[in-house]
Amino acid sequence: MSKEIEDFDADLSGAGQDKDKAGWFKRIKKGILTKTSEKRETQEGLWTKCPECNYISTQTELKEQQYVCPKCGYHHRISSLQYYDILFDNQEYTELFTNIRGRDFLGFTDLKPYKKRLEDFWSNTNMDDSMRVAVGKAEGEGLVVAAMDFAFIGGSLGSVAGEKFARAVDHCIQHRLPFMCICKSGGARMMESAFSLMQLAKTSGKLSQLTDAQLPYISFLTDPSFGGITASFGMLGDLNIAEPGALIGFAGPRVIKETIKKDLPEGFQRSEFLLEHGFLDFIVNRKDLKHKLAVVLRHFRN
């Protein structure tokens, strides 16, 4: 036992061997002897550190907690598929409109051609674009859920997301189902120029048809929801709800700070801030999401 403790005293630089120098620390054992080949690597992504409170939890623990920090309740950013697993009964659902994907109509090139960018994302992720649409049941209540993926070009809203959203609304009208959109996006996709701007009008127009069909639409805002999202379907819900602590706004905090040349108050553009200013119906913890959603849908239906 005592010998093991000695290891802590070992001078890792090895300078302790030099007896001419005053020996505050002496290396009694040799340094680390484990061969590189015998070194056991910790698997990537096995542990996750909470960006809010630095609490370290294992992936399995985090998954059980639906990616909410067990210590401080921070909601980690998750993908559309993870939301589907949380929302739908027995994790059963059907993904719709999976055969649409983007193309570089404008030949847009910034630091990388848009075409190349798309191809890279297609091959590096299992996504076709920044939005998925699925139909399933939450506590027995049938609904269509469009969900955005931040991992695909910042969840940006382009033609594909707009078209999927439009078809999802058509599907809802055809099958008399409520509609929910899980927003998670930095805004409109600049590489599609004015076409991406027109998706704001396109999606809003479709929501107008959903209103005429008297079907409910719930906008669920998650971290982050910005720009074209809040300027269209993100704020047009019969209910606008959000996850705790999500950043939601029209202009980004950096742009605002540059414009007004003042520091922004703490909690600015967080869900709680929006609720205080009257733009959200309620904030819901991820764990309660499914149940609360089902309750609300029953209220709409009965």
Place this chain on the structure above:
Amino acid sequence: MFLTKISGYPSEILNFDAYQEEKIMPQDQVRQFLDFEKPIKDLLDEIELTKERTEKTKIDLSDQVAQLEQKVAETRKNITGNLTDWQRVQLSRHPDRPYTHKYIELMTENYVELYGDRNIKDDKAMVGGFATLDGQTVMIIGQQKGSNTKKRQLRNFGMANPEGYRKALRLMKLAEKFNKPIITLIDTPGAFPGLEAEERGQGEAIARNIYEMMRLKVPVICVIIGEGASGGALGIGVGDRVFMMENTWYTVISPENCSTILWRSWDFKMKAAEQLKLTSAKMKEFGLIDGIVPEPEGGAHWNYSVAAHNLKQQLIASLKELKPKDPQQRINDRIEKFSRMGFWEEYKQ
């Protein structure tokens, strides 16, 4: 005078015909020139000199003046014929360009300006009211920019706050109630990105406008008369017909901001302008707008009357076409029109 004390605006602004102060034509004041307009400036200076010489020497030089004037016209034509995309963006921001009130003044009679959103305040960056266009009453709304530093500040450079968009919506609903067509004139570098704007729901205000404009029972015509940047433009830009004046731009972000985000530097704004394909010609080609309104040679700032006349003719023609339609049909067509916008491919997995 007591009004001044209440609202805190300088008294000259509280003139109820506020738009009248921006009446002066550029011909009457000191003209401003962009870099690429320099050849025109040189010619105009030469004309001025020749005229002075005529007065001094009493020699008739009118032939020479006429020749130079002919040359000015040619140069104006050449300049607008060969503009780069970035130069067209610059032209759309020309300090002498006509703004919303100028067009209202030149196209309509009996303009009654209406103020306020009935909630918070009156946004000076968004103006509007009833007016008579070709004998019929219309509601005409638009972003207003100022013509000098003081007025530019008052108008917040044409960047509306949420109350501006809510004011616009209030006026549109008013027009709908009395079955009057709506015309919107768009000229904005974007919705204002301020702290109070966020507190009062800038995103929500624009989203609500887009949604409600889709559902308006009366004909809606939108025209980009200067800058058409992003949600700030679309917030009053959903209509049965959308037009662009010839030297304007309309896209999802200003070239400068696009450059800072995608190229991570302010220096690529010319390239960004090119890549964004934001000119009226390109937008027409893509089918995102319904038509281009021609401007006088050299740009709208060379002759306000011609610019306003061209726009007026377009508005009259479009109203004639839209008015007889059934309101529900118009709404369906409007939604259908925007639903077609976008590009994607369908593939088999």
